[in-house]
Amino acid sequence: MPAVDTGSTAWMLVSTALVLFMTPGLALFYAGMVRSRNVLSSTMHSLFAMGLVSVIWAAIGYTLAFGGDHGGVIGGLSHLGLDGVVGAVTGTGPSAIPTSVFAMYQGMFAIITVGLISGAVAERMKFKAFVAFAALWSLLVYSPLAHWVWGGGWLQKLGALDFAGGTVVHIASAAAALAAALMLGKRKGYGTEELRPHNVPMSVLGAGILWFGWFGFNAGSALGSGQLAGSAFLATNLSAAAGMLAWTAAEVLTGRKPTVLGAASGAVAGLVGITPAAGFVGPMPALAIGAITGCLCYFGLRLKSRFGFDDALDVVGVHGVGGATGAILTGVFASVTVNSAGANGLLFGGGLALLGKQLVGVGATIAFSLIASAIILKCIDLTIGLRVDEESEATGLDVAEHAETGYEF
Amino acid sequence: MPAVDTGSTAWMLVSTALVLFMTPGLALFYAGMVRSRNVLSSTMHSLFAMGLVSVIWAAIGYTLAFGGDHGGVIGGLSHLGLDGVVGAVTGTGPSAIPTSVFAMYQGMFAIITVGLISGAVAERMKFKAFVAFAALWSLLVYSPLAHWVWGGGWLQKLGALDFAGGTVVHIASAAAALAAALMLGKRKGYGTEELRPHNVPMSVLGAGILWFGWFGFNAGSALGSGQLAGSAFLATNLSAAAGMLAWTAAEVLTGRKPTVLGAASGAVAGLVGITPAAGFVGPMPALAIGAITGCLCYFGLRLKSRFGFDDALDVVGVHGVGGATGAILTGVFASVTVNSAGANGLLFGGGLALLGKQLVGVGATIAFSLIASAIILKCIDLTIGLRVDEESEATGLDVAEHAETGYEF
Amino acid sequence: MPAVDTGSTAWMLVSTALVLFMTPGLALFYAGMVRSRNVLSSTMHSLFAMGLVSVIWAAIGYTLAFGGDHGGVIGGLSHLGLDGVVGAVTGTGPSAIPTSVFAMYQGMFAIITVGLISGAVAERMKFKAFVAFAALWSLLVYSPLAHWVWGGGWLQKLGALDFAGGTVVHIASAAAALAAALMLGKRKGYGTEELRPHNVPMSVLGAGILWFGWFGFNAGSALGSGQLAGSAFLATNLSAAAGMLAWTAAEVLTGRKPTVLGAASGAVAGLVGITPAAGFVGPMPALAIGAITGCLCYFGLRLKSRFGFDDALDVVGVHGVGGATGAILTGVFASVTVNSAGANGLLFGGGLALLGKQLVGVGATIAFSLIASAIILKCIDLTIGLRVDEESEATGLDVAEHAETGYEF
C-alpha cells in the first residue's frame, strides 16, 4: 500500500470536517427564516440528515456512487458497508489520501444535499415523511447522480464539468425541492399572512458558517492540498463576495433598502454559483460568476409570488437558479490554464463544446431528480402522508411533531 | 533537532484549534438547557475553564502529565512552565510534530474535561467554588489520569486502550459530576417544577460545534496526519450518526415523539462512546458502538428521576454511561488490522484479555475521580461553601453571581 | 514553477478559512452588545465587509500592499485584479505555498480590520456612509499600512516587528474608530440611558469564534506549517487565557462581580495583545503579555466615561490599548531563540533598539490612520452625511436602514 501524503490528507480531513459543519450552519440559516413555532422542526431536518444519511452512505450509498461502474449509470456493491475502505489509498503522489477520508468527504456532500431540500418543505411536512424521503432520495437519486458526475459515470465520460457539485448537490436538491413544494401545497397563510423570519441573526450566523464550510466544499474538491485547492479557494471567496454585492446593489437599484438577509442570501447565491466552476476558473471570472448569480437569484425571488408553489425557504430560487447559472457559466469561463484537467469554455477558445456538455448535465440532473423525487414523494403520500394536519400547522410543528418548544425566555 | 512533518503538524494545529472550539460549543450546548436566568452562569463555567485551565496546564499540569514518570503514577517537573517545549519535536517520521503543538493539544483536553463537569452543577453552584474546584481538580485529578493513560503511566503500561479520552475525559468528568451533584443537592424545584431548556436551538448549535470539533478530538488523537487519522475520523462520524438514530428510534419505540434535543443528545452520546475506540475499530463496529451507546444513554436518562441526585444536564447519564460503554466495547471491537499499535478485542480473536484491561481502566478511573473529587469538594464546602443562597437561586445566578442579564430583547 | 509544500499549504488554507470565520464571529460579538433594535445593523457592518473588502482587495488592494515597492510607502500595480497570482508560489522549501493562498489570506485581514472599526459607529451611522468609508479606508489606509509592515515597506525595513497585525490591524482600526466616534458624536441617551447588551450569549459565542479563528490569524502568520506556527499558536492561547484571568481578577479586586462579558473581553484583549508578538515570544512571556493587556484594557474601559466620545463597543479601549500594549511589549519580550528572523527585546539582551522601533511603528500607525480616517470621514460627512436622523435612531437602524427586524419570537 503506498504511503499517503500527510499534507493533502490534513487538508482533506479538514475539508471533510468543514463540509460536515455546513449542515448545522444550514440548519441555522433555514431555521432563522421560519416562524418561531417551527424553529426546531426546521432544525431537525438538517440535523437528522447528519445521522440518517451518514449511516445510509456507509452502508450502501458510497458503493453505489464510487464502487466501480455499471454502464455509466450506477456503481457496484464492492464497498458495501465501506468494505475495503480503511487502509486503502485514493489519488497518487502529492494527492494520495486515505480512501477512508475520501469516502467520508463524499458522504458529507450526501448529507447536506438532503438538508438543502428541507428548505422547501418547511413548516408543514410530517417528520416521518421527511425521514422516509431523505432515506430513499439519498439512495435512489443522490448516489446515482454522484456516480454520473464523479464516480466514472456517463456525465463524467461525456466531459461535463462539475467541480464541487453544482449539479449533483444544488440542482438536484432544487429539483427535488420543486417537486416537494408542488406536492405538499402552500403553507396556510401563504400570500395572506406575514410569514416572516423569526430570527435573522440566526440566519446570518448560519450563512457565515456556510461560507466558512464552503471552503472545504469547493477547495476540498481538489481532493488534495496544493495549487488547485488554492485557486478554488480564491474563486470561492470572490464569488461569494461578488454575489453579496450584486444582490445588495440590485436591492438598492430597484428602490429598496439594503437588507441583511439579502446580503447573506447573495453570498450564498455566489457560493452556489461558483460551486461547479471553482477549480476551473480564475479570480476575475469568479467575480463575474458571483455577480451574475447574485443578480439572477435576486430577480428570480422577486418573481416568486407569481408562481403557484410555496418553496418556503427558496431552494429553487437560490440553489436551482444559482446552480444552473454556475454550471452554464462554467462552460463560459473555464480555462485549462487554471486546471489542466478541465477544459476551455466559450471565452477561452473552447467554443460551444463545453457549454453544450454543461447544458446536458444541467438538463439531465433536473429531469432525473424531478421525476424520481416526484415518484418517491407520491409513494410516501399514499402511505405515510406528506403533510401535517391543520391543527398541527397552526400550533406549530415543534410541539406537534417533536413535543418541544424552541424558546422559553 | 529533526525537522517536523508539515502535513502532520498542519493537522495537529487544526485539531488543537478544533478541540479548543469544542468548549464554546459545550457552553452553548449546556447553556441552552438551563433556564434563561442562568444562561450566563452556565456559559461562564466552560468559558472560564478556557482561561483558567490553560494557565494551570502551562504552569504545571502538562509536566505532571507528560514530564517523565514517577512509578507509573505521575510525571515529573521537567517541563514546569512549559520549559523546553518550544522548538522540541514529538513523534518521528511522518508523525514528527512540534512539542509545542502536542502540549497545547493535550491542554485543550484538560480544558473541556473541566467544562464537562459543570453540567452537573448548573443553576446552583457558587462561581467562586467552581473556580476553586476547577483549578484543584485539573491539577490533582486530570493530570494524574492523563499520565496514567497517555503519559507512560500504569494503565498505559498495562495495555488498557483509550484512544482519545473515554476514561480520562468522559468517565473522569462524569465521576466528578456525580460527586458534585450529590454534595450540592438538588436544584430548588427539581421534581416539582418544570426545569425546561430555555433555548433548544442554542443547544443544537452547541451539539453541531461539538460534532465538528470532535474530529479534532478523535482523529487528532492519531497525533499526526495519515491513515490512522482517517479511520478515526470515519469511526467518529459513524458513531455519532448511529447514536443519533438509536436515540431517536428508542424514543419512537417507547411511544414518544422524536425530539430534536434527543437527536442531538444521541449524537453526543455516540461521540462519547467512540472516543476511546476511535483509532482501534473499523466502520461497522463504529456504527455498533454508536447505536449501543445511544440506546443505553437514552434508557439511562429515563431512569434518572429514580435516582436521588440532580445531575442537572446529565453528565453522568451521557458522559459516564457513554464513556464506560465505549471503553468496554473497545475491548470487544478493537482490531489490529485497523491499528497495529492497538490490540484485538473479544470479537477479533483477542479473547477477554483486552476487555479485562478496559474494565480495570474504567474502574480505576471512576474510583480515583469519585473519591478525589469528593475530597476536593468537601474542602471547598468547608471554606468557600459550594452552593448559592436560596434568594440567589430564585433570582438566577446571572444577576446574583455575575451582575449580568443574558437577554434584553 | 517550484512545487508547493502540501503541509504548509494545508495549514495556510485552513488559516485563511479561520480568519474569514472570525468576521461572522466579530459580527456576533459586536451585535450581542447593541440594543436589539440595532442587532442587524451591527451585524451588517461586518457581514458587508466580507463582500466589499474581498472585491476591493482582489481588484486593487492586494497589489497596492504586496505588488512590489515604491519608496517604502506603497506597492505597485503589477498584480491588479490578482493578475499573475494563480499558479505562482510564495515562500520556499517547507514554506512554499501557492500565491493564491497568500493573497487570499492577506485579504481576510483587510476584511476583519474594517469590521473592527464598526464597533465604534454602532447604533447611529448611516449604512451608505459606512460602505463608502469601508471602501475608501481599505484602499487608502489599510493597503499602505500592510505594505509598510509586511510588503517590504519602510517599517519592515526599519526592523519594527509585527507578527500578525498588532499595528496594521488593531492599532489602525482603533485609530480609525476614534476618529469616527469623535466625528459621529454620541448615541442619543449615552450617559443617561442604559445602553445595555441585548444578547450576551451571542457575544460570548462571537468571542469563542474569535478565539478559534485567531489561531489562523496568529499561527497562520508563520505563513507555513512547522515549529514557528506551533509556538505562535501556543503563545496565542496562553495570552488569551491570561487576558481572561487578568480581567476577571481585576473585576473582583476592584469590588465587582466576575462578569461573563468581562471574561470574554479579557480573552479578546489577550488575543489582541499577543498579535504582534505571537511568533517572537515564548510561553511565559505570552502569559505576561496577556495578563498585562487584560489589566490595562479593563482599567482603560473604566475610565471610558471620563472621555468625551462614545466609542460604542470599545474599539479604542480594547484594540487600541491592547494593540499598542502588545506592540510595545514585543520590544520587551521578543527573543531570537523563538524566532531567528526576529530580534531580541529588552529582557533578552536586545536593549532599547527594538523597543524604539516598536514605538515608531505604533506612533506612525496611529498618526497615519487617525489623520487619514478623519479626512475620509469629513468627505463623507459633507456628501452622504455620517449619521442617521433622530427618528431613525429612536426606531432603530434595523427597520430604518435595512427594513428588517432582528427577532420575532
Place this chain on the structure above:
Amino acid sequence: MKKIEAVIKPHKLDEVKEALQALGISGMTVYEVKGFGRQKGHTEVYRGNEYTVDFVPKTKIEIVVDDDLAPKVEQAIVDAARTDRIGDGKVFTFDCEGAVRIRTGERGSEAL
C-alpha cells in the same frame, strides 16, 4: 367609554384586526399572553423526561371604544376569532372612565 379585552388564538389576530378595522376602529393594543383554561396544554419531552405544559400561547387585544360601539366590537371579535374549537378565548368588557391622547391632550372619545 368601554374597554374590551379579548383573549384569542394567536393565528386569529389578523382576521380580528380586519374585522375591527371594518367597524372603523382606529386603534388597539396587543400582546402575547399564556392562557390556562379548558383547552388542555401539551406534553413536552426533554431527554427522556416528560413535562406537561399547562399554558397555551394566546394573544390579548385591548380596545377602548365609545359605549355604543362596544357591543359591536364585542360581536365582531367573537365572529372573527371563532374556530369552534376549545380554547377560542373570551371577550371581557370593562368601564373606562377617561382617556387622553398624549400628543394633543384631547380627552374622552376624541382621544380614541
Place this chain on the structure above:
Amino acid sequence: MKKIEAVIKPHKLDEVKEALQALGISGMTVYEVKGFGRQKGHTEVYRGNEYTVDFVPKTKIEIVVDDDLAPKVEQAIVDAARTDRIGDGKVFTFDCEGAVRIRTGERGSEAL
C-alpha cells in the same frame, strides 16, 4: 363579575395556579411584566460600566370570576404568593361588566 389582577414573583406562579385550581377556577391569563416598587432592582456591570436596573421581573395574572368568588380568589393568591419578602406583589380588583365565550357565544358567568 370581578376581574382580579395580581402581580407576583415569577417563581410563585405554580403555587398560585394550584391554589386557584383548588378553588375551582378553570381559567386565567398570565404574562411576564417588569415591576417597579419598593423592592430595589440590582446592579449590572458591562465592561466596567455599572448600570442600576430598576425593574424586577414579575408575573401578572388575570382572572375574571363571579362576584362571590372574588374575595376567595384574592385571598388564595395572597396566601400562595407570599414569601414575606419585599416585592411579593399586589392583588387588585376591578369590576367586569361582561364576558363572552367566543366558541359558544355564552355570556356572563356561563362564559367563564
Place this chain on the structure above:
Amino acid sequence: MKKIEAVIKPHKLDEVKEALQALGISGMTVYEVKGFGRQKGHTEVYRGNEYTVDFVPKTKIEIVVDDDLAPKVEQAIVDAARTDRIGDGKVFTFDCEGAVRIRTGERGSEAL
C-alpha cells in the same frame, strides 16, 4: 382608587418613570406591547418580498393610585411622554375596587 393605563413610545419610559417618581409614586408595572393606530407601521423586506408591518412597538404602564392622585399622574404621563409626533399614545383611567399587598395583607391605599 384608580388604575391608570398608559401606552407610550418605548424610549419615553425612563422619562415617564422619573416624572412619576417625582410625584411620589412608588410602584408601577410595565410591559411591552404592540400598538395599532394612526401611526403607520413600516415596510419590511425579506428576500425580495415586501411586508407591511402594522404593529408598532409600544410600552404599557399600569399604576394604581388614590383617587386624588389620578389626575396628576395622568397629566405627568402626558407631559413626559409627549414628543408631538403621531403615535405618542394614550392614557386611560379605570376604577379600581380593591388592592392588597401580598406581603403584609394591607388593603386599599395602604397597599399601594
